[in-house]
Structure formats: C-alpha cells, structure tokens
Amino acid sequence: MTDIAVVTGGASGIGKATVLRLLDEGWNIIAVDRDRDALNGLETDCANSNLSVLVCDVGDEDSVTKTFAQIVEQHRSINGLVLSAGVLETGRLEDMNADAFDRVFSVNVRGLWLCARAAMPALKAASAEGGRARIVTLASIAGIRHKINSGAYAATKAAVIALTKVMAVEMAETGVLVNAVAPATVDTPMIAPHVATGSNTGYKTSGTSPLGRIAQPDDIARVIRFLLSEDAGYVTGTVTPVDGGTVAAFVPK
Numbered sequence: 001m002t003d004i005a006v007v008t009g010g011a012s013g014i015g016k017a018t019v020l021r022l023l024d025e026g027w028n029i030i031a032v033d034r035d036r037d038a039l040n041g042l043e044t045d046c047a048n049s050n051l052s053v054l055v056c057d058v059g060d061e062d063s064v065t066k067t068f069a070q071i072v073e074q075h076r077s078i079n080g081l082v083l084s085a086g087v088l089e090t091g092r093l094e095d096m097n098a099d100a101f102d103r104v105f106s107v108n109v110r111g112l113w114l115c116a117r118a119a120m121p122a123l124k125a126a127s128a129e130g131g132r133a134r135i136v137t138l139a140s141i142a143g144i145r146h147k148i149n150s151g152a153y154a155a156t157k158a159a160v161i162a163l164t165k166v167m168a169v170e171m172a173e174t175g176v177l178v179n180a181v182a183p184a185t186v187d188t189p190m191i192a193p194h195v196a197t198g199s200n201t202g203y204k205t206s207g208t209s210p211l212g213r214i215a216q217p218d219d220i221a222r223v224i225r226f227l228l229s230e231d232a233g234y235v236t237g238t239v240t241p242v243d244g245g246t247v248a249a250f251v252p253k
Contacts, residue, residue: 002050003132004028005080005228006071008058008115011038013188014138015084017217018224022080023048025225030071030078032056032115033085058085058111059103068118077125079132080228083112086138086156093151101152108156112137113163120176127175134228137164139180139239141247157182161239168237177236179227184243186215209244210251 005022009015010031019031023046031053033039039053056067071078089096089104116135127133142150143157161180168178185207208214223242226232241247 002026002028003079004030004075004077005082006030006032006068006078006115006119007082007084008032008056008111009085009138010053010082011035011042013084014183014186014217014220014224015082016042017221018082018084019051020046021218021221021225022228023050026050027080028052030054032058032067034058058115059106061114064111064114064118068115068122071119072122076122077129077131078119078122079126079134081116081119081123081135082138082224082228083115083135084138085111085115088150088153090150090153092149096152104152104156105159108153109159109163112160116163116167116178120171123176124174132228132230133174133176134232135167135176135178136224136227137178137180139164139182141182141184141241141243144182144239144241145247164239165237172236177227177232179232179235179237180239181220181223181227182239182241182243183215183220184209184241184246186217186220188217207246209246210248211244213244215242215244 005027007015007019010019011033019029022029028050031042034057036055043053054067057063087104087107089100123133137160139160140157142154143161146154164178164180171178220242
C-alpha cells in the first residue's frame with residue numbers, strides 16, 4: 001500500500017519542494033495551502049495522479065477541522081504530516097503592531113498545533129496498523145539563534161521547537177514520531193520580498209553559510225524525506241539544523 005502524506009504550505013517554497021520530492025519517491029500526497037491559484041499551478045506542474053490538493057487556512061480552526069475531516073473520510077489513516085505553512089513578519093518589537101504579531105503566531109504556532117491535533121487520529125491509526133506515522137515540523141535556526149528585526153518570527157520558531165519536543169514524548173507510546181527541521185535562510189517566495197532591491201522591511205538574512213551559499217528548498221526537503229523514511233524509525237523529538245553550518249560556530253567579520 002502506498003504511503004500517504006499531508007503537506008501544509010504545500011504550494012510554495014519548502015512545502016512545494018517536499019511535495020515534489022515525495023511524489024518522486026512514490027508517496028500519495030495531499031498538498032494543503034490557502035492559495036488556490038498556487039495549488040492549481042502545482043497540479044499543472046506535477047500532472048501526477050498521486051497528488052491531490054485542498055484549500056485550507058491553517059490559522060482558522062474551522063478550516064483545519066473541515067479539511068482534515070475530509071482527508072480522514074477519504075483515507076482513514078495517513079503516514080506523514082509535514083507542517084511547513086508559515087509566514088514572516090519583520091520589524092523591531094517596539095514598532096510591530098499587534099495585528100502583525102498575532103498573525104505570525106496564528107499561522108506558525110497555533111496553525112501548526114491545530115493541524116497536528118487534527119491529524120493525530122489518522123496518524124495513530126496508521127501506526128496501529130503497523131505503518132509509518134511521522135510528523136515533521138518546520139522550525140528555523142531563528143528559533144535557536146535569535147535575530148533582531150525578526151523577534152516575533154524567532155519567538156514562533158522557538159515555540160515550534162518546544163511543541164515538537166513535547167509532542168514527540170507525549171506521542172511516543174503510540175508510535176507516532178515527531179521531529180523538526182531548522183533551516184537557515186532558504187531561497188523561497190516568503191523571503192524574496194524582504195531581500196529584494198529597495199526593500200525597507202529591516203529583515204536581515206542569516207547570510208551565506210560556511211558552505212558558501214544559502215539553502216535551496218530541496219536541501220530542506222531531502223532532510224524531511226529522511227525523517228519520514230524507515231531509516232528514521234528510532235528518531236523522535238529532535239531538531240535538525242539544515243543550515244550549512246551557520247549556527248555551528250560564530251564567524252567574526
């Protein structure tokens with residue numbers, strides 16, 4: 001039986017790269033995103049019968065509940081959940097307005113938790129049947145080594161790390177494994193407006209890594225694939241930096 005994975009934020013960036021890589025590995029994929037046009041583009045680009053798409057706003061509890069009810073009705077159990085939906089809000093904390101602060105927490109933390117909670121019965125069902133049952137969350141090195149001008153975002157990713165670790169231990173007895181990846185700067189549409197010429201958002205990237213470049217989405221997708229694989233069957237509660245050595249040691253200017 002072909003394994004099934006749900007990927008939130010699956011129409012763009014790391015989520016899209018993960019969808020494409022897992023399809024190549026033979027998974028059945030349900031890509032979830034709030035952007036219908038982007039999902040349509042993903043379907044066109046893939047032209048793969050193993051891909052299905054659903055519109056869902058992870059920051060809205062009703063939307064999450066209905067989406068995962070639809071998934072469970074169709075599949076009953078799922079083997080993987082990749083929680084890559086996220087937003088970036090920048091600026092000094094003293095200048096940030098409450099709406100922006102709430103928005104980044106609503107999607108990056110609350111939305112992640114809502115999706116994990118909604119998917120848990122289907123994941124536990126897969127584990128009870130002897131199949132794989134894995135959750136991979138998208139943290140960030142911003143949650144490990146915080147930066148100015150993106151303090152709210154960093155706080156959400158620190159929260160994701162905490163949720164990942166606690167969830168992993170709470171779910172261990174069920175056989176559901178939970179891990180996080182923590183990328184540094186990745187060349188994605190989420191970052192593009194903040195690094196474009198003339199941008200005045202105040203956002204500063206983590207810079208090129210000691211390996212001499214920033215990450216591409218597929219660099220992260222490959223590690224996610226490993227955490228979903230049989231090879232990671234004794235790995236849970238971990239946070240894996242995928243950053244080319246960025247946080248390994250400080251490089252003085």
